[in-house]
Amino acid sequence: MTAVEIGPTTAAPAGTDGVIVLSGLTKVYEPTPRWMRVMARTHVRANVTALDGVDLTVRAGQICAIVGPNGAGKTTLFRIIVGLTTATTGTGRVLGLDVDRDTEQVRQVVGWMPSEDRSLLMRATCRENLHLHGRLQGMSRRAITERIPEVLAKVNLSGQIDSVVAGLSAGMKARLRLARALLPGPRVLILDEPTGAVDPIAAHELLGLITDLVRRERLAVLISSHRLEEIEALRSQTLLLDRGRVKYVGDLDTLREQWERPQLELVFDSAATADRAAAALLAHGLAATADGHAVRCGLRPAEGAGRVLSALGPTAGEVRHVREIPMPLRDLIARAYRQDAPEGIR
Numbered sequence: 001m002t003a004v005e006i007g008p009t010t011a012a013p014a015g016t017d018g019v020i021v022l023s024g025l026t027k028v029y030e031p032t033p034r035w036m037r038v039m040a041r042t043h044v045r046a047n048v049t050a051l052d053g054v055d056l057t058v059r060a061g062q063i064c065a066i067v068g069p070n071g072a073g074k075t076t077l078f079r080i081i082v083g084l085t086t087a088t089t090g091t092g093r094v095l096g097l098d099v100d101r102d103t104e105q106v107r108q109v110v111g112w113m114p115s116e117d118r119s120l121l122m123r124a125t126c127r128e129n130l131h132l133h134g135r136l137q138g139m140s141r142r143a144i145t146e147r148i149p150e151v152l153a154k155v156n157l158s159g160q161i162d163s164v165v166a167g168l169s170a171g172m173k174a175r176l177r178l179a180r181a182l183l184p185g186p187r188v189l190i191l192d193e194p195t196g197a198v199d200p201i202a203a204h205e206l207l208g209l210i211t212d213l214v215r216r217e218r219l220a221v222l223i224s225s226h227r228l229e230e231i232e233a234l235r236s237q238t239l240l241l242d243r244g245r246v247k248y249v250g251d252l253d254t255l256r257e258q259w260e261r262p263q264l265e266l267v268f269d270s271a272a273t274a275d276r277a278a279a280a281l282l283a284h285g286l287a288a289t290a291d292g293h294a295v296r297c298g299l300r301p302a303e304g305a306g307r308v309l310s311a312l313g314p315t316a317g318e319v320r321h322v323r324e325i326p327m328p329l330r331d332l333i334a335r336a337y338r339q340d341a342p343e344g345i346r
């Protein structure tokens, strides 16, 4: 996992009201009506529950990362907040505005960065793209003209104001999409896979910009990403979604405390000794696997290196190195999804 230093976001002081408050949000997509099926490229045959009772509060100055496998409901959640679809039940509020009833006002305070470049006009310049977007948002020409240099400066694209979008790198296009989301001066940012199409260095730069903006402007941010190392680097709140249900919401340190099962790695002089050691550990009921000269052994809560070394018996004297390996975030999240019994190791 890459060690990306992006820095923590400032947690909002306790008691601050939520900027985004979702309560019991449920979305059920209904089957495509019969008369529409001929026209629809794909159609839904049965009810699909995309969100199932989601509760979430995001405060000013907080980033909340929405994590979940394909189809978990991330985009549906975002689409409800920006008024592109409505919830079946439950409520969503942004700065006290109802996302269903006050759609127009909500759009004025929410900056939405969709996951793809398709919404950019490739043959137009950055300035022209931002101008068009501002007009579509209902901004006055004057306000747009004033804001364009400001938002381009925020995303380090001042030098590209009159560059044609097609000639920009993927990272620059992503920053332009961010600038577009910032155009109306939003209090909330919704970033759907912002780094999806960009290389890791450009992604790091983009996330750095986002965390800086959050700190300076105290924005409330929802972000989705399939890149777990990015979520880890953001050190944000995290909402784990699984088929529309919330599996976990909180910070990653607490997630670790709850689900982490570190492993011990024991290194021997030979593969044969490692095999013997793994067999001894297995015989004592420990989860161990040999890999070349090394053995990895999962630890249960309250188990330490002592338990492992005593299970090794005489082979303990042949251990050359021992180190504890923290559980990768990917495995940690997988455990949370499986809702393993905390004392068990699988």
Ligand SMILES: Nc1ncnc2c1ncn2[C@@H]1O[C@H](COP(=O)(O)OP(=O)(O)OP(=O)(O)O)[C@@H](O)[C@H]1O
Pocket: 029, 030, 044, 048, 049, 050, 068, 069, 070, 071, 072, 073, 074, 075, 076, 077
């Ligand atoms: N317009 C729609 N009509 C019917 N079902 C839909 C529609 N949009 C999404 N779904 C279904 O709702 C569920 C959640 O989809 P959603 O796109 O919100 O998930 P996601 O987490 O954003 O997935 P991905 O990571 O692939 O973008 C999926 O089962 C999807 O097939």
